Amino acid sequence: MSFNVIGKSVIRVDGLAKVTGKAVYPQDIYMDGMLYGKTLRSTVPHAYFTLDTSKAEKIEGVVRIFTAKDVPGHNAHGVLFKDHEVFCAQKVRRIGDPLAFVVATSEKIAQKAVEAIEVKYEELPAVFDPVEAMKDEIKVHDGTSNIIYHYKLRKGNIEEGFAKSHVVVENVYKTSMVDHAFLQPEAGIAYVEEDGTIVVCAATQYPHFDQLEIAEAMGVPAEKVKVINPAVGGAFGGREDITLQIHLAIAAVATGGPVKAVYSREESFVAHSKRHPEIIKIKTGADKEGKLLALEAEIIADTGAYASWAINVTRKSGIHVTGPYVIPNVKVDAYAVYTNNPFCGAMRGFGATQVPIATEQQMDMLAEKLGISPVEIRLKNAFTKGSETANGQILTESVPLITCIKKVADALEMA
Amino acid sequence: MKKISLTVNGKLYQVEVEEDMRLLDLLRDKLGFTGVKEGCSEGECGACSVIMDGKLVTSCLIMAFQAEGKEIITIEGLQKEDGTLHPIQQAFLEEGAVQCGFCTPAMVLAAKALLDKNPHPTDEEIKEGISGNLCRCTGYAKIVSSVKKAAEYLNKGGK
């Protein structure tokens, strides 16, 4: 059989537009009579606040300043929990929370007006350490525990597994927060069509969900919202949450639009999610030959001020912490925890990227203790076709890990 | 306001610019060359690179009035009128060096600035030539191989 695409080197459909500079990213859209928006963001991590916009409003060229009271529908959004506010109403929970959106005739004026808004903070004690946060002494969201998710995995009997182990290695690993730093900072433009349809054009990874979130915040049916996704300048998970979409929609409807906004690199850093930093406490045991017998892990994922994809990310960490290895006795507890840090969500690997830092170093240490090579210990335990993962999945197809390890080892001349 | 004249992609422009206007804003907002991208506004990412009098420069760090009398090449100036791509653009396409594409216009110009001066660069020289341009998507390997391929095309005379 011959295919048109499979097995062939095909030139990507959007390649030509991109090499000629004709691809349109949202910041490349200019419309007649467009206004510019700039966001005012919190500069403290946890506080009640009040705003005085009177000076800013008087600046020539300022059209309107939008705050929480201008959200026509629900002042909330979020991919799993609606824990983000479109604009904070009373309280900020992290540095970078949106407080107001200034719309003006030029970007420069909008920026000047943002700086002219007076913000009074009444600071609250904040919590930055997820282990502290688990005590719930300082609550990031009123009325909810900071522990928003607990993934529990139990297989076999770990006491027995460790009792039978010839070597046991136990350590704590910490991974760091990471930003996607996609090259195209967030940008968008919104306008209203003749029949009242709100059009938001922004680079996003989740246009159909953005449509629902915009509709809910605007208090209109979803079919009254159109989301256009032009060229996206990288994303890596960082464009799965709402940033400027709803602000633009509110401003376009109130002013008649079009309204455009382009984030600076600095604002981009505080506006979107990060990779969850994790504290991974892990104990691994193996027999004399290097066969894994038991693994116990506790993972604490710091999701910062908002949940975003914390549940899915933390679950994935909890599953992948075994590595691609057969282990008969496993106990895992993975927690996602609110703090007043920048919020964390999707980023390349989605929870599977953090845990190998722990798992694989454990493997190396076990190998060292047993006097066998790091390759050998992996070959002895690697998943193959028919293996069962710790969470009970039988791998029925294509598990070429051993082939892969051998090829890498040959290439490294280590085998 | 100040009146300046400059050449962009072979065409002469006479424009009024504000004192605090950057070359980047002039090219994008006033003249419509939106292939010039803004990624950091502080000379770090290279997305705003253009060729000015034969040299690769970051247009976010140059004031518009400094472009008085200069000759500028942006990505829009590379494709021939009949639609033929510049060999560098062709090589980027064929090698799969384009992903999100936000770095691409400036990356192609960085390659041009290099190959115009050094038609037979080594891998090291290519890496140095594009070292002012960040790409978050590709991992650079395919960009380096495109520049090599483009050098072959150019040395064969055209494509």
Ligand code: FES
């Ligand atoms: S925008 Fe000029 S170097 Fe990044």
Ligand code: FES
């Ligand atoms: S292709 Fe996305 S930054 Fe280079």
